[in-house]
Amino acid sequence: MIKPKKTLKQRNIKDRFMVSLLVLSTVVVLVPLLIIIAYVIINGVSALNWEFFTEELGSPSRAMQGRPTGLIHTMIGTAVVDFLALIISIPVGLGAGIMLSEYPDHKLNPYLRIINDTLNGMPAILKGLLAFALIVKPMGTFSGLSGGFALAFVMIPIIARSTESALMSIPWTIREAGLAIGLPRWRVVMSTIVPAAKTGLVTGFLIAFARAAGEAAPLMFTSFGNNYFPRHWTGMIFGPVDTLPQRLYSLAISPYKEWHAMGWAAGIVLLFFVIAIFFTARLLTRKKVY
C-alpha cells in the first residue's frame, strides 16, 4: 500500500492555517476602522449634547463662554447638499453606465471611458474649482447648488463605473430573451436588465454617495460654509450653506479647545450618517425578488 503523502489530518491543519490567515487579514482590515470609530467617539462624545443637535454655531466665543452652540444648520445643510448631488449624479452616472455596458460598440464609448476614468482620478479640489467657475462665478454667490454639483462630479464617474459592472454581471441570455419576444433594445435595458441589477446599482450609488459625503475639498469654494441657517429656506440651495466635512475641517484647525471637541463630535455625526446610509442600503437591497 502506498502511503499518501498527506494524511487527512495534515490537510485539515493546512486548511485551518489558511483560513486563520484569511481571518487575520480581515482583522487587520477591521482594526483600523474600529480604532478610528473608537477614537472619534472617545474624543467627540463630550461635546455631544442636546444643544449640539438644536442650535446654530455662531461665533467661537459662544463655545468658549459655554453659551449654547451646535451644528443643526450643518447637519441639515449636509443633507441638502448631498441630496442635490445625488439627484444630479444618478441620472447622468446611470446613463453613462448603461451606455458603456449595453451599447459596447458605440463609437463614443472609448472616449467616454477615458473621460470617465480621468474624472474619477482627478483630485476632488479641482472638481470644486470647476463648480466654482461654472456656477459660483456666474451666479455671483456661493451656493448649496454649486456644492451639489461639485459632489456630483465626484459621484458621477463612480456611479458610471459601478453601473457598468453591475449591468455586465447580468447574463446575455436575459437580453437575448427580451429581444426574442420583440422588445426594443431600450425596453430590454429598462425593464429587464436594470431591475435585475438593482442590488448592484443601488450599492454603487451608495458607495459613491458615501465617498462624496466625506469630501471637504470640493465644498470649500462652492457651498462655502455658513455659521447660521439662511434667512429663507431657498438660501439652502441658492446661498452659502454649511456641510459636515468642511465644518469639521474648519473646527479642527481653529485655535479653540471647545471647537476641537465639537469637530470630533461632528466626526461622530458624519460617521453615523454614512453608516446609516450603508445600513439603509443593505435593508433596501437585501430582499431578492427574482
Added chain:
Amino acid sequence: MKINFIKTFSLILVTGMILLTAGCGEGREKDDSDDTKKERKSRVDLLGAGASFPAPLITAMADEYRDVTRNRVVVNYQSIGSGGGIRQFVEQTIMFGMTEAFLSDEIMADIESQTGGRAFNMPITLADVVATYNVPGVDKGIVFDADVLVDIYMERITNWNDPKIEKLNPDKDLPSLPITVVHRSDGSGTTNIWTSYFSRVSDEWKAKIGYGTSVNWPTGVGGNGNEGVAGAVMNTPGAIGYNSLTYALLNDMSFGYVKNSSGNIIEPSYAATTEAANIDLPEDTRVLFTNTPAEKGYPIAGFAWMLVYENLEQNNAINNRTEAKELVEFLIWSITDGQELSEELGFARLPEAAVERNYEMIKQVKWRGEEIGKELLKKKNIS
C-alpha cells in the same frame, strides 16, 4: 421588480425632501412668533470672508448684530485667510472681504477700471503679532529689539545665550540652546505685518527679502496657519515663531516684549496696540504702522481691513438695494457699537482717528448713484 427599484429611489427622494423641509421649516417656525410679516420680507443674509485673525470678533459681532436686528440680519463670516478674502472680493463672490494686508495699487487700479469706482479698505480692528518661543525654564517676557529679531530670522543669532539677547535680558537665565526659527508656510496677513516690521527696521532685510503675505525666508521651518506655527513652537525646545497676540494668550504660549522705536520696552497688550495706531492716517487708511513712532505703541501691529466696493451695485454678490443698505448699516454698527465687544474677546479697540476715516469712506458708498452711506450716517446722527 421594476416597482421595487422605483420604490428604492422614491424612498431616498422622500427622505431627502423630509430632511429639506424639516430643516427649513424649523427656521421659519422659530421666527414666526416674534417677527412681523414685513420684517420677514426684509430679512437679509450678508456674506463676508477673509482673514482668520479677526474672525472671532467679526463672528461675535454677527451674533450680537443678529440680536440687535431681532433676527432680521445675519452676517455669515467665513475665515479663509487674508489672501482668500482679497481673491474672493475681487471675484465678487462675497459682499465684503477682510484682510490684514491692504489691497495693492494694482488691485485697486483693476477694480477702479472694472467697476468705475474705488475699493475701500476700512479698518475694523487691529492685529498684533508677538514673538512666541519655547525656551525651557523661561516664561514670558524675554525682551527683544529690532536688531535681535532680524538677526535671529537671518540666522546670525543661532543660540539663546547669544550676548546680544543676554544684554537685553540681564535678569533672565538663558540656556545654551540652538534657536529653531518657525514661520508661516501659507500666505498670511500675520506674515505681512511681521515682515513689514523687519523691512522697516532693517535695510538689509528690505533689500534681500522684503515684505508680503509670504516671503522667501532665509531660514527656518514652515507651519500652516497660526496653529501650525504654534504647534511647531510648542513642540520644539528652542523654537521661536510669531503668532497673533490673541492666539498666544488663548493657548498659553510664552511671548516676548519688544523695544519700540522710542526705546521703550513694550509688553504686548491691546492698549499698546491701539496706541500704535495713533498716528497720522492717510485718507484711504492703506498704511502699515509697524515700528510705530507712537511712544507707548507696540511696534509689530497693523489694521485688519474690511473691503467694500464704492459702487455696491457693481459687486455681483450684492443682489439688491436692501442688501447693500444692510451691509452699510452693519459696517457702521461694527465700527461704533460693535467695538464694545473688542476687549472682552481679546481685540484692540479701533482708535478714534480710524473711525473718522471710515466715516469719510462710508459717505462715498453708493448704490446705483444713490449715496446710501451718507443717508445712513445722517440717520444715525453721524456726519
